[in-house]
Amino acid sequence: MADLTIKIPALQKEYQQPKAWGSWKNASIQIVKQVKANYGKVLQEASNLTGVPYNILVAFTSVESNGVRNESLTGSAKGIMQVEIPTAYTTLKDQLKIDTLGGFLPYYNAVPSLFTVIKPIPNPLLAYASEPARDYLKIKPTGVGYGIITQNITKKDAKLASYLGALTLAQLINKTIKSVNQIRLDHIIVKYNAGTGAFSKNITKKGLEKPNVDSTAIYNSIPINFAARKAEVLKAYFEKLIGINGFLDVQKQNLA
């Protein structure tokens, strides 16, 4: 049986906030409050859909968006959980099943017996998709499924992005529980922020993906093989999310 408890703060270090922010504790409380006020409903829905606890989604969203009500934010990552939408769509297509006869319709019309038609799974995600859900085709007997909408993803899908973020998080958490029989937010932070390639290079290959290696040891290993700026961002991610008075800690203290 996996250990599903997260001990907060998992990192005995407080975030070194910019001077203009005043007290980090107050800033942390304000950001969490803002995220809950602006996105509480969306995140609660995403929590129900994916199983990821609401306070964890609020904490990740707080790091990714700083509570700013700006759904596009900057760069190619979109939405309050800063997801690369086309990548997430492609990665998560097995979960979404939102496509579609699409380009395979002519083949289906010609030889319908070659295909199995699968109805879309009812899913609240679909309310936010750019295109309506349609049937999903699989070629017999290979079981290979085809087609997923990766184009037409625009800023209006920012809400969808938060679901994709939650779903990505759910799968990363699930994977880490299965590999180390524990819920390890430190592993998730590295994967979500720096990518699974960076995780493999800096954690797995260094022999750090073990139940007895704690969050502080992972945190201290971050500069290895990382560009200085990336390491700084990733360290701040640890401090804000699982550090003293971080976004999970202030929720646990019932301050936000």
Next chain:
Amino acid sequence: MNKNWLIIGGVLVVAVGLAYWYMKSTEKDTEPLTEEDKETLKKIEIV
């Protein structure tokens, strides 16, 4: 003769390398969640 073996060995090394690279590149951290997985996630507790 020796040269032939070198070529065969080289090809084998490249093939094994490619297979390993393919295996690594298709390894996913995002597998579809089952209902059971979701129930497990709901049991996460912050203490």
